[in-house]
Amino acid sequence: MSMEVSSGGLAPPGAAEAPRAVPSRAGTLSHPANWRRAASHVASVVAPVALPLLLLGLVASAWEAMAVALHSPLVPHLPEIGKELARIFRGGHFFGEMAVTLLRVGAGFTIAFAVAVAAGIAMGRQKTVAHFLEPAIIVGLTVPGLVWALLCVIWFGIGLTGAAVAVALSIAPALLLNILQGVRAVDAELLEVAAMLRLPLRKRLACLWLPSLMPALLGGARLGLSLAWKVVVLVELFGLSSGIGYQLNSEFGAQNVAGVIAWTLGFAAVMGVLEYGVLAQLEHHLMRWRRTAQV
Amino acid sequence: MDRASRGLPLLISRLDKDYAGKAGPRPVLRGIDLEVEAGAFITLIGPSGCGKSTILRLVAGLDRDYSGSIRVGEAPIRGPDLSRGMLFQEHRLFPWLTVRQNVALGAFHCGLAPAAVDALVRELLERVGLAHAADLFPSQLSGGMAQRASIARTLAGQPRLLLLDEPFSALDAFNRLALQLELERLWQRTGITMILVSHDIEEAAYLSDRIVVLEADPGRIRTVVENPLPRPRDRVSPAFNAIKARLFEALHVDTGAPFAVPTDPAPEEAIP
Numbered sequence: 001m002s003m004e005v006s007s008g009g010l011a012p013p014g015a016a017e018a019p020r021a022v023p024s025r026a027g028t029l030s031h032p033a034n035w036r037r038a039a040s041h042v043a044s045v046v047a048p049v050a051l052p053l054l055l056l057g058l059v060a061s062a063w064e065a066m067a068v069a070l071h072s073p074l075v076p077h078l079p080e081i082g083k084e085l086a087r088i089f090r091g092g093h094f095f096g097e098m099a100v101t102l103l104r105v106g107a108g109f110t111i112a113f114a115v116a117v118a119a120g121i122a123m124g125r126q127k128t129v130a131h132f133l134e135p136a137i138i139v140g141l142t143v144p145g146l147v148w149a150l151l152c153v154i155w156f157g158i159g160l161t162g163a164a165v166a167v168a169l170s171i172a173p174a175l176l177l178n179i180l181q182g183v184r185a186v187d188a189e190l191l192e193v194a195a196m197l198r199l200p201l202r203k204r205l206a207c208l209w210l211p212s213l214m215p216a217l218l219g220g221a222r223l224g225l226s227l228a229w230k231v232v233v234l235v236e237l238f239g240l241s242s243g244i245g246y247q248l249n250s251e252f253g254a255q256n257v258a259g260v261i262a263w264t265l266g267f268a269a270v271m272g273v274l275e276y277g278v279l280a281q282l283e284h285h286l287m288r289w290r291r292t293a294q295v
Numbered sequence: 296m297d298r299a300s301r302g303l304p305l306l307i308s309r310l311d312k313d314y315a316g317k318a319g320p321r322p323v324l325r326g327i328d329l330e331v332e333a334g335a336f337i338t339l340i341g342p343s344g345c346g347k348s349t350i351l352r353l354v355a356g357l358d359r360d361y362s363g364s365i366r367v368g369e370a371p372i373r374g375p376d377l378s379r380g381m382l383f384q385e386h387r388l389f390p391w392l393t394v395r396q397n398v399a400l401g402a403f404h405c406g407l408a409p410a411a412v413d414a415l416v417r418e419l420l421e422r423v424g425l426a427h428a429a430d431l432f433p434s435q436l437s438g439g440m441a442q443r444a445s446i447a448r449t450l451a452g453q454p455r456l457l458l459l460d461e462p463f464s465a466l467d468a469f470n471r472l473a474l475q476l477e478l479e480r481l482w483q484r485t486g487i488t489m490i491l492v493s494h495d496i497e498e499a500a501y502l503s504d505r506i507v508v509l510e511a512d513p514g515r516i517r518t519v520v521e522n523p524l525p526r527p528r529d530r531v532s533p534a535f536n537a538i539k540a541r542l543f544e545a546l547h548v549d550t551g552a553p554f555a556v557p558t559d560p561a562p563e564e565a566i567p
């Protein structure tokens with residue numbers, strides 16, 4: 001759906017950033033206000049890319065400085081890490097393993113998300129359900145992911161099921177808590193409007209519940225993903241013979257520190273792409289109705 | 296539907312309403328008797344907290360915990376219905392839907408074909424002067440535009456009784472006057488029964504056939520002021536001021552007039 005504005009003389013307050021020719025003396029480039037505006041425009045385009053790169057550069061330099069100073073095989077130099085990276089990426093090795101891990105995370109994440117949305121809405125609307133499920137959340141939040149990983153390997157053996165269940169069990173409580181807060185924050189006035197307009201449940205979910213819960217869902221997705229990686233790696237380490245966790249463990253067994261770091265870096269890069277490339281874009285699109293503060 | 300058969304009559308009798316308080320139930324409305332004929336325009340006016348919004352919410356079917364009887368048309372109230380539309384002080388548009396989508400939602404329950412909904416929405420937006428803003432989000436509208444969109448959404452449900460809970464009180468004076476005028480035209484054109492809650496005496500005197508003055512603790516009807524002035528009404532005419540004066544008096548508001556407020560319009564004619 002595009003957001004074009006018909007030429008009715010009415011400009012949306014949020015979309016007035018395009019450079020406009022102002023036919024007055026203040027419109028010349030020499031005017032300081034225009035310089036300032038141009039500078040802030042450049043800054044707003046460059047900063048989101050430059051600043052994260054700056055941080056990465058600083059961390060890499062600090063690491064290399066440490067490697068030079070310590071002169072130990074435990075702190076490999078950047079070129080060694082680079083060589084390992086090249087090795088694991090050669091022939092699509094890394095992406096094969098990553099895909100396996102992603103599938104496990106995706107399966108667990110989907111289960112947890114579906115359960116958390118259903119339980120969250122039920123708990124937010126019905127006090128009895130809330131009382132009933134609250135202990136489960138509290139226990140779930142306190143059990144370490146490591147325990148779920150161990151138990152699921154024991155119960156389900158090696159395979160997709162065990163990994164998915166371990167992931168789902170470890171992230172569902174946090175997701176549920178997030179969604180529950182979102183449900184409680186749903187605008188009572190809009191619920192009244194939905195009742196006045198006699199919207200059926202399907203329409204209410206699509207037009208009221210889902211959009212209202214979107215910030216909680218996106219926040220929950222971020223939190224859930226970050227927790228899911230940690231658990232899936234543990235499951236792979238204990239019981240599986242493929243995936244990032246398995247590879248980390250074998251590099252560890254071979255005392256190849258550069259290898260461990262290389263796998264971790266590749267893994268973090270994929271996370272970054274998911275976060276900035278997918279989730280952030282999704283959020284930007286889904287939340288485009290929101291008014292952005294102009295100050 | 297022709298004008299005469301469009302509006303629904305409202306009959307409230309011996310209405311009592313309590314809200315749960317800390318120390319047991321608290322009486323909010325007591326012995327409300329109100330008859331509104333089909334197509335009439337009445338205003339409820341009274342101090343804050345006297346139960347005006349509560350009356351509208353009961354008629355709307357948003358709250359069914361009361362005693363006494365409320366009848367709209369033939370049927371008693373069983374929850375909300377599109378035939379009873381409601382407008383609130385806030386626009387209450389869905390912030391993530393465009394104006395067009397919001398208005399279309401107002402007709403969703405009618406089960407029209409998509410093309411018919413499109414046509415209806417376009418016509419309504421045209422009528423409230425928002426055709427150019429159809430694809431904007433509510434956060435991109437001014438207060439007056441948002442309230443217009445909200446009116447269009449309510450009209451999309453083809454209401455036959457409109458409940459208006461201070462819909463213009465958050466607007467600036469110009470928008471308020473313009474919307475009052477548009478509401479009057481809508482009422483004259485369609486014959487929808489209008490029940491307006493207002494704390495604006497001039498608004499009440501301008502729009503309504505009858506003004507019901509309420510008092511608080513518990514909420515009850517103090518008096519009813521008939522307003523037979525011919526339309527269109529002249530806001531600065533002596534007769535209009537006389538109605539306002541009667542409302543001030545009924546509400547026990549001190550107007551600061553040096554003498555008793557004349558109910559006879561004649562003496563004020565000289566004042567510029």
Ligand SMILES: Nc1ncnc2c1ncn2[C@@H]1O[C@H](COP(=O)(O)OP(=O)(O)O)[C@@H](O)[C@H]1O
Pocket residue numbers: 314315323342343344345346347348349350
């Ligand atoms: N949901 C509620 N629960 C308890 N008390 C309420 C509720 N809604 C309104 N009241 C009380 O009922 C009285 C009438 O409220 P309301 O109808 O909103 O008044 P008005 O619209 O005339 O200002 C007030 O004293 C208010 O505090």
Ligand SMILES: [Mg+2]
Pocket residue numbers: 347348349460
């Ligand atoms: Mg009120």
